[in-house]
Amino acid sequence: EAQVTQNPRYLITVTGKKLTVTCSQNMNHEYMSWYRQDPGLGLRQIYYSMNVEVTDKGDVPEGYKVSRKEKRNFPLILESPSPNQTSLYFCASRHNLLDGYTFGSGTRLTVV
Amino acid sequence: AQKVTQAQTEISVVEKEDVTLDCVYETRDTTYYLFWYKQPPSGELVFLIRRNSFDEQNEISGRYSWNFQKSTSSFNFTITASQVVDSAVYFCALSEAPGLGYGQNFVFGPGTRLSVLP
Numbered sequence: 001e002a003q004v005t006q007n008p009r010y011l012i013t014v015t016g017k018k019l020t021v022t023c024s025q026n027m028n029h030e031y032m033s034w035y036r037q038d039p040g041l042g043l044r045q046i047y048y049s050m051n052v053e054v055t056d057k058g059d060v061p062e063g064y065k066v067s068r069k070e071k072r073n074f075p076l077i078l079e080s081p082s083p084n085q086t087s088l089y090f091c092a093s094r095h096n097l098l099d100g101y102t103f104g105s106g107t108r109l110t111v112v
Numbered sequence: 113a114q115k116v117t118q119a120q121t122e123i124s125v126v127e128k129e130d131v132t133l134d135c136v137y138e139t140r141d142t143t144y145y146l147f148w149y150k151q152p153p154s155g156e157l158v159f160l161i162r163r164n165s166f167d168e169q170n171e172i173s174g175r176y177s178w179n180f181q182k183s184t185s186s187f188n189f190t191i192t193a194s195q196v197v198d199s200a201v202y203f204c205a206l207s208e209a210p211g212l213g214y215g216q217n218f219v220f221g222p223g224t225r226l227s228v229l230p
Contacts, residue, residue, distance in 0.1 A: 033218065040121075042203060042222040058217070090157065097207065098164075100147045101218065103157040 002027045006091045006104035013081055013111055021076045021107050023091030031094045032074040033058070033101065034066065036087040043090065049074055081111040114139050116206050116221035124227045125194050133189040133224045135204030141165075146180065146187045147205040151223070157203075163187065194228045201225045 006023045013019055025032065033048040035058075045058030049068040063085055065077040074093075078085060088108050092101035115138040125131045137146065148160040161171065163180050171178045175192045191198050204221040 035220075040222060042118075043220040045218065048218075059219075088155070092157075098145065098162075100149075100159045100162050100205075101157075102159070106155050 002102070004091055004093050004102055004104040006089075006107055009105065009107060011107060011109050013109070015082055015111055016080050019078050019081060019109075021078075021089060021091075021109070023074045023076065023104060024072050025074075025091075025093040025102070026072065027093060027095065027102070028071065029093035029095050029102075030071075031097070032068065033092045034064070034074070034076050035090045035092065036060065036085075037090065037106075038087050046076070046089075081109075083111045085109065086111050114144075114206050114208065114217055114219045116204050116219055118202075118204055118221035118224050120224045121222070122225045122227070124229060126229050127196060128193050130190060130192050131194050131226065131228075133191075133202050133204075133226065135187045135189065135221060137185050137187065137204070137206045139206060139208070141208050145207040147207065148178065148187075148189050149203045149205065149220075151201040151203065153200070160189075191226075194226075196228050196230055199226060199228045 004025045030051050034046040035043040037043045044060045046060055046064050047058055047066040049055040052068050052071055055066050055068055068074050088106050090106050091104040094101045117136045144165045146163045150158045168180050177190045179188045201223045203223045207218045
C-alpha cells in the first residue's frame, strides 16, 4: 500500500531532551515536507526537500532540523525541544510539483 | 508571497443542507495550483482535488463541486445535500509552479471546521 509512515504517533517529552520523529514513504517520491498544525493557524511548513541531500526552510524552521540521506526517509529532529513546539506534526510526500501531497497520519508531540 | 484565506472559521449546517466553503488566495505567479484537503475527526489529511491556474472549468464529483474564479482569486468548495460524515476541517492550499527556483512552497489556509448536524 502506498503510504507515508511517521513514528511515533504520540510523544510526550521534557524540555531540552533531543528527539527525532521519523518519516518514510514507499512511493519513490522526490519531494517531502514537514508541517506543523496548530489551532487557528492551519498547517505551516517547517522544512521541505526536493531530493536526496537537498533541503530548504519553510515558513517556521526555527528549532528544527531535517536530513534527507535516502530518498524514502525524511526525519525531523528537535535538538532542544521547547513547550512552544507542542503541536501536531505531519510528514508528506509528492512525486512532483504538480501533485498534491500525500500525508502521514500525524505525530502529536507534547513538550512539558 | 503566497497567501490563502479561509474567512469562515466554523460553519454548522443541518443534514441535507448545501454548504459552500470559501477560499481566497494571493499569488504573483501566473501558473499555480490549488488544492482542497479534508481532515476528519480521526485527524488524517485527505486529498480532495487539484486545480491548475489555466483550468477554470468547474468540477463536480458526486456531492462535491468546486468553483474556480481567477478574476476574484477564489476557489470555493460546495457540498450538496450535506451528510454527517462530511463533518471535518477543510483546508484550501496553494502551490507555486516550478520556476527558476524550486518553487516548492505549498501554503495552506487556516481551515474551516464544518459541523453537519443530524
